[in-house]
Amino acid sequence: MGFLTASISNAGGRAANEDYAGSEELGSAGCWVVADGLGGHGGGATASRLAVDAVLASFRANPNVTPEALSAHLAAAHAAILRQQSEPALSQMRSTIVVLLADETTAVCGHIGDSRLYHFQAGTVGFQTIDHSVPGALAAGGSIPFDAIRFHEDRNKVLRSLGNDGEDKPAITERSLSQGDLFLLCTDGFWENVTELEMEADAAKAPAPGDWLKLMASRLFRRAKPDNDNFTALAVFFRSPTAPVARRGGNNGGKERRWFSLAEKLSWMAIAVLTLTLAVSLAAVLFPREALRLIDRARGLSPHGSAVQRQDNTGRQKPVK
Amino acid sequence: MKYQPGNAQHIGARKEQQDAFAFSDPADKKFVAHGGFLALVSDGMGGLSNGREASAAAARTFLSAYEGKTPEETIPAALARSLQAAFEVVQGLNRAAGNGQSGATLVAAVAHDGHLYWVSVGDSRLYLIRQGRLVQLTRDHCYRERLFDQVAGDRLPLAEALTNPEREHLTSYLGMVGSPEIDGNTRPFFLEPEDQVVLCTDGVYRAVSETEFAAAFAGGSPSAECEALKATILARATEQQDNLTMAAFRCSGAAGGGAVGNLRSKLTVGGAGLLLCANLFVADLAWNSLRRLRRGPEVRRATEWKHVGADDTTAPPVRQKETGDDSTARRDSPKKDPSQAPADEQEPVADPAADANPDEAVPVATAETTRKPGHKKAGKKGTAKKKGTSQDPTEDKR
Numbered sequence: 216m217g218f219l220t221a222s223i224s225n226a227g228g229r230a231a232n233e234d235y236a237g238s239e240e241l242g243s244a245g246c247w248v249v250a251d252g253l254g255g256h257g258g259g260a261t262a263s264r265l266a267v268d269a270v271l272a273s274f275r276a277n278p279n280v281t282p283e284a285l286s287a288h289l290a291a292a293h294a295a296i297l298r299q300q301s302e303p304a305l306s307q308m309r310s311t312i313v314v315l316l317a318d319e320t321t322a323v324c325g326h327i328g329d330s331r332l333y334h335f336q337a338g339t340v341g342f343q344t345i346d347h348s349v350p351g352a353l354a355a356g357g358s359i360p361f362d363a364i365r366f367h368e369d370r371n372k373v374l375r376s377l378g379n380d381g382e383d384k385p386a387i388t389e390r391s392l393s394q395g396d397l398f399l400l401c402t403d404g405f406w407e408n409v410t411e412l413e414m415e416a417d418a419a420k421a422p423a424p425g426d427w428l429k430l431m432a433s434r435l436f437r438r439a440k441p442d443n444d445n446f447t448a449l450a451v452f453f454r455s456p457t458a459p460v461a462r463r464g465g466n467n468g469g470k471e472r473r474w475f476s477l478a479e480k481l482s483w484m485a486i487a488v489l490t491l492t493l494a495v496s497l498a499a500v501l502f503p504r505e506a507l508r509l510i511d512r513a514r515g516l517s518p519h520g521s522a523v524q525r526q527d528n529t530g531r532q533k534p535v536k
Numbered sequence: 537m538k539y540q541p542g543n544a545q546h547i548g549a550r551k552e553q554q555d556a557f558a559f560s561d562p563a564d565k566k567f568v569a570h571g572g573f574l575a576l577v578s579d580g581m582g583g584l585s586n587g588r589e590a591s592a593a594a595a596r597t598f599l600s601a602y603e604g605k606t607p608e609e610t611i612p613a614a615l616a617r618s619l620q621a622a623f624e625v626v627q628g629l630n631r632a633a634g635n636g637q638s639g640a641t642l643v644a645a646v647a648h649d650g651h652l653y654w655v656s657v658g659d660s661r662l663y664l665i666r667q668g669r670l671v672q673l674t675r676d677h678c679y680r681e682r683l684f685d686q687v688a689g690d691r692l693p694l695a696e697a698l699t700n701p702e703r704e705h706l707t708s709y710l711g712m713v714g715s716p717e718i719d720g721n722t723r724p725f726f727l728e729p730e731d732q733v734v735l736c737t738d739g740v741y742r743a744v745s746e747t748e749f750a751a752a753f754a755g756g757s758p759s760a761e762c763e764a765l766k767a768t769i770l771a772r773a774t775e776q777q778d779n780l781t782m783a784a785f786r787c788s789g790a791a792g793g794g795a796v797g798n799l800r801s802k803l804t805v806g807g808a809g810l811l812l813c814a815n816l817f818v819a820d821l822a823w824n825s826l827r828r829l830r831r832g833p834e835v836r837r838a839t840e841w842k843h844v845g846a847d848d849t850t851a852p853p854v855r856q857k858e859t860g861d862d863s864t865a866r867r868d869s870p871k872k873d874p875s876q877a878p879a880d881e882q883e884p885v886a887d888p889a890a891d892a893n894p895d896e897a898v899p900v901a902t903a904e905t906t907r908k909p910g911h912k913k914a915g916k917k918g919t920a921k922k923k924g925t926s927q928d929p930t931e932d933k934r
Contacts, residue, residue, distance in 0.1 A: 223688055338726055395723075412671045416664070419721040420675075432688040433681055434672075439694065479801045482808040489811040496815065499822035503829055506822075 542758025572648025
């Protein structure tokens with residue numbers, strides 16, 4: 216098995232922990248889930264637990280690593296919460312969710328709400344989910360940078376969640392896996408207190424997923440306010456000896472590569488333009504008379520100056536003849 | 537990637553400076569090629585000069601051990617070996633003194649080819665400043681962190697960890713009994729251009745907020761930035777102000793990571809450059825061959841000028857008019873078609889009849905010939921000048 220898993224879940228400064236995490240591995244495939252429940256009177260805790268259990272049950276019935284399978288798991292979780300909402304005390308319960316499905320080559324991740332998944336490749340964040348929240352939408356539209364979400368005043372306004380009326384509307388992404396890839400699934404209580412750069416720094420130090428979580432939790436504890444939110448994080452290390460090793464800026468265009476890829480893009484554009492002008496110049500060298508004729512014809516058609524010049528030319532020709 | 541070092545140090549309100557720092561030689565290119573650039577800071581502990589000796593010996597030993605690195609040894613291995621050497625030296629000092637009186641923290645960072653590696657024991661810290669954001673890379677070896685691990689495992693309330701009276705006690709340092717816990721990265725950490733790496737003792741980070749720290753390193757040379765932070769600390773220093781020491785360096789130039797991707801980029805850029813050269817060469821060929829075809833009319837005009845200039849002085853109005861027309865046409869035309877291919881520049885002088893007799897090429901520079909009449913008559917000077925200047929751009933192009 217190529218996966219090492221660890222998780223941490225803590226009530227923070229709150230009376231109850233409404234977060235829940237779970238995972239399941241079947242053969243070469245695995246399923247990892249983190250959910251953050253909301254809705255008072257125990258509703259939040261029930262919702263997150265229902266959601267995680269429903270996803271894992273659905274995964275056991277269909278352990279394929281495909282976007283369709285993940286979509287079915289999320290729909291099952293949504294249905295489970297809607298069913299339980301018939302109980303009056305639980306009518307307001309909702310849950311965010313983030314799910315990772317993976318086998319030896321592929322990862323599929325999906326989420327609803329503001330719980331996140333980070334995919335670290337070659338030591339840097341290669342992919343992160345976009346929160347279904349007001350600042351998440353702003354960041355997706357380019358109005359604010361992604362790392363400004365954690366300081367945004369509307370970060371708690373979640374736009375989608377399991378248990379809302381209608382469709383569950385998940386965001387699903389397929390990723391290819393490389394040796395040494397890391398995944399972090401976490402609730403907002405976690406990512407609000409640990410920056411992406413800190414996640415990267417701690418990933419460089421951690422020999423195992425449990426160490427990584429402890430290092431990041433230490434940062435969170437030092438920063439946490441007394442009434443800090445519940446936080447839950449689940450770390451997955453992909454360690455298959457057969458998988459290719461991820462190279463810095465490989466298939467994903469890591470951060471460092473930005474400068475180079477820009478230079479590369481410009482170079483390709485220059486190459487395209489230069490090839491064209493080279494072809495034109497070569498044609499002019501090989502067929503100079505035809506080229507001249509073409510130029511003259513173009514000049515004849517050009518709106519300004521041509522008439523005057525032609526008169527000029529004829530005027531000059533006369534004395535010679 | 538290049539590394540620009542800087543440092544600052546102050547005794548604070550203490551009687552003795554027990555901090556030490558060191559850099560490897562950034563000018564030793566042979567060593568930098570495999571060993572990168574090393575910076576380290578050590579904070580000594582213990583009375584009666586023991587602390588001072590411990591940190592100085594640790595820094596000296598670590599540096600010389602690291603400078604003994606061979607190209608075959610990996611950087612993490614060399615760092616571990618150097619740390620072991622420093623640990624043994626401080627242990628030796630303690631043995632010589634008879635009782636475990638002294639100790640030292642040590643944090644060392646190596647930047648090599650866009651990667652950062654570090655080792656640390658104790659509570660001195662390594663920070664990274666990227667785009668104004670301060671990130672602590674090391675984890676302090678103090679009791680608080682052990683308590684945090686218990687909090688993470690839900691075995692202890694956070695409040696207890698934060699208020700435990702022993703929370704600042706060191707759990708790992710050079711000179712301790714037993715084997716020290718080492719903080720360091722097992723995987724490379726990638727540096728970006730303009731990243732700043734700062735190593736400092738607790739006298740620095742306990743005296744300022746993270747915001748103040750980051751603000752001091754917002755710009756300027758690393759030594760100026762270190763001095764700025766030192767000034768911030770000293771401006772409000774209390775009677776308890778500890779020794780403060782910082783060693784920093786800034787990375788510049790492209791990151792060296794991802795050799796394959798970089799090579800491809802370099803090849804692409806190089807290819808574009810080569811293509812540009814080929815273009816210039818062929819365009820020059822085209823320009824020359826087209827010009828050769830167009831020589832005819834120019835030569836005729838030149839002889840005409842000579843003839844007229846030498847012949848009769850009673851006909852200037854006619855000639856002037858003629859030259860005036862001619863020169864305006866020539867002067868204006870390059871301005872009209874700058875967007876066209878270079879081969880088009882001769883166009884205004886072009887004569888459709890030139891096609892018929894391309895072999896009339898005579899190597900007479902038109903500019904020179906046209907200037908001649910200008911010297912004779914002041915009235916013509918203007919026109920002659922114009923002609924001269926109008927000729928220049930084409931000369932330059934060649």
